[in-house]
Amino acid sequence: MMGKYRPLLVGLALSIGLIGTLDAGADPTPKGWSFREMGAIPVQAGGRIKPFDSYARDLVLQITGRRTFEGWDPVELVLSWLADPKGWDSKQFILITRKDVKRQLGLDEDRNRFSPKELLIDSFLAEYANSMGGSRGGMSAQSAPIGRTSKPDPRDEELKRLFERVSVYRAIVSGEAWPVIPAPAPAAWGTLALGEHHGESVEKALATMPGRPVREAYVGLFTGFMNGAQDRFDAGVAAVSSAVKAEMKGEWDESLSKKISAELLYNRMHPYQLAWIAYLIAALLWAISIWLSAAGVAQVQTTAVGLGKKVSRVALPVTFLGIGLHVFGMGLRCYIAGRPPVTNMYESIVWVSFGVLLFATVLWFIQKNQILFAVATALSAIGLIVSDAAPAMIDPSINPLVPVLRSNYWLLIHVLTITLSYAAFALTLGIGNVTLWFFWKGEEHTQEGAKKIATLNQLTYRAMQFGVVLVAAGTILGGIWADYSWGRFWGWDPKEVWALIVLLGYIAVLHARYAGWMRPFSFAAWTVIAFTLVMMAWYGVNFVLGVGLHSYGFSTGGQSTVAIFVALQLAYVVGVALKRKRAGASRGDSPVKKAS
């Protein structure tokens, strides 16, 4: 890929003779136009036809590691990369995450983004690219000792991703990364690059190439963009749009048109972001409401009184507004992708965040306790923020599925069930943490506090039962699916095994409570600790272990963040336990006394 750098395939800008209009080296700045219409132009990428807007977002995310870069509209950013490569040459926007890779390339270790000039001219990258071209296993393969595994080294992986970033950027500039000229499916769409035209003049080469109307329309669009002529640009966009649709012939139909509009809406509206904002506000309101009615947690019926009641009256609709936005986002995504939204980490976090609220709502009908919504909205907000915060690690783009997953029926029943169990366990984690907070405050010794704790324990217990049934059913359904499509019910695959460990862990907690081994405090503490197993099954198998048949969900990154989360949780549990023990000692009774 990189090793075979020819002097660039004739860049589009160059070939149509516009290079003269460029201000070499000037800092590119956003024009402030609307790129909505441009974003709606269909392109073929990632195995499907999608709006240019989605494609531009994928490119910007891949290259910069950010959803949006310095306030640029992703569509305009990609256009600007093509139009003004000189201007972007010394701008720092290409992501490198690992320090060892930066060190290896002789780059500043404290920065995360680098300019094309730094990477291609000043660093050792080009040399590595050459040496990697020939060998299969990356650079450390030759010097590796006998006995290593075939698992790629994370440093090699990051270097490979860096090559991809750089070559994608160069392909944008050269026109190769513009799959915009329709071809009948399943063929690949043509790109704007002219390729090698064997000594023919550019005009002659252009004339014989397929999709000439689209090409010419794009030339108009780029000319308008480069010259800063908004009317010409808009006219170019309209011309491209109709030329592409004409070229697509029968493949451009009502349903594709609707899907493209839906995807554009999904991209621009970003419903999950609106949802987490609503959830955060709701969580705050619920907390205020509970705080205002101090006895709120203990009682079974709607408890808020006075001002608290008024606040809770606002909190409920805000919560449901959030749920509405959340469901709307998932619905749109289902419609765009044509499948249930649970096929990668991003989608599963979004789904689990929804599941938490689903359980809270179900339990609300059993026991109208405000703490349910307070905890659930906070958890969902955290979930959605996490899914939004690290797009480079948790890829939000809609990608094609491997053949075995292309069964909506099984995908729906197995994956939705198993992930719903994570949601139930997340709710137990949330309530468990609140319960521990009451222990921290020493409320167990007041009659009212003990009642509060008992109520929370009961809620945790209920949610855990949901979780256990769902994780058991989900794991078994996974076994049945595996049996049906591969011919084996159980194969000790790491994902299966960790689902089993989760099940064993929670069954142990339930049995221990049933046998009277666990009093309210240990139950809350163990509930919180047990969630570590869910983290491992959900995140750890795919991001840390990275082996097994559930390979469609593998990725890397985030280890330290997750480790910190787990460590904080454990520290909290230990902290509460220690404080309680000390308080108990001064009181003269042992809080860890066994029941019965």
Added chain:
Amino acid sequence: MKNAIRRLLKAVWRVSISLKFAVLVMVGLTLALISATVMESMYDTPTAQYWVYQTWYFYGLLGALGWLIFAVAISRLPWQKKHLPFLCAHLGILLLLYGSWMTFKFGVDGSIQVGEGQIESAVELNEPLLLVAEGTAHGEGTTRTVPVPWIPPNAKFDPIRMPEYDLTVDEFISRAESKVKFEASKDPVELAAPAIRVKVAGGPSAPPFMRMGQEAWLWGGDANWNRQQVGPSVLSMAPGPDALPAVGKGPEARFRFDAKKSRLLVSIQTSEGKTTEQAFAFKDPSELVGRAIDTGWKFDAKITILEWIPRAKSDVSFEPARIQYGANVSPSAIHIRAGDGKKSGSAVWLGLGDRATMDIPGANGQSRHFTIGYFPRRIVLPFGVRLEKFSIDRYQGTASPMEFSSVVDVEGGKDPAVKDHLISMNEPLKYGGFTFYQTSYIDAQPRPTVSIFSVNQDPGRWLKYLGSLLIVLGSIWLFAMRYVKKG
């Protein structure tokens, strides 16, 4: 004494139904499972299988789990109506464990590979076997197969002895790479052919990597070694006195050995189509070592003789592969010796899929003749599967497969024949007690035509399904009952 046994049994029973025992088993199982997944991540699946999942202690833990679930259910005798959900869930777990054991013990899990238009009935299982056939001079003999257990690198291999043949499998390499050596043959009846090691290098005008040159072994004894591509040129070595035919019009050097006149001959063809012949007579082969042959190819390329063995035998051995763990590792290899393995020709290496013959001098001066092979075990189905057509759809504009499927016929079985049945991902075919799943294919251009199915027979299936159902229903019932009772 009787009393003592009774007391012991009672104690065992008390322990069996105690919660402490249950916790011990669950914790033990959990720790074993965690370590297995970590091991699988650090090494690979077979390694984790060997050290955890396929061990006596792991089966012991599963057995203990089954026992304690059984014991706890029995301890609640006499059962009442309220025990039903609890019994239901516990019985479900027992059935699931029992069904899994049935699958493990009596199930078949293999794969079958069929090309379009072909019919196949041999199912390959992932169980390597050593096959030994002894043939006497009269052509009669005995055959025996011995399973060769796979062991991970660094685990101790217990030699497999076959006293009736005086053969021993004394070495096992889990992931092996073959290494071929050519040596002068002293035995006049042995298969031998000329072998030469040469280096092709460009002169001072050549680009640096061509100046460095490239080396190659040529051996007339088999088709894998008699012709090699070295840079842009093709070199060959004939087994007999006549040169191998030229393969193309490019630069080519064809060696042959004239044993009668004791000389090495080479025909050199240039890209211009000119062919010249040179001859190198020798008394001792070492005389030719270091000889540079002018070729007339581009960049003044010369062929230098580095080693020359007029009668060479190939000696294949195996050594551990560089990559020892992971998804794409090489298969295993075994070393077999006859007697103490010290006599010439009485020891041999076999990679998985190889066969060899051995002639061992017997006790009373008679020679024993063995054919040995190291293959995955195969079972032959009582019917054949014919692949009519394999098709694959890819995501538009990409090489990633979206769906693949096979149209097959099943013929020759007891059940009525199946015609034009579509097997696709998530849509298997059931026939004659076996199930065929579309799992893979061999990728090829312009389109793949070889389909791979996994084939299985699972007598424990219905038990596992029934168990699963009971577990889920039982636990829902259990929780619902408690809710109704308390709520």
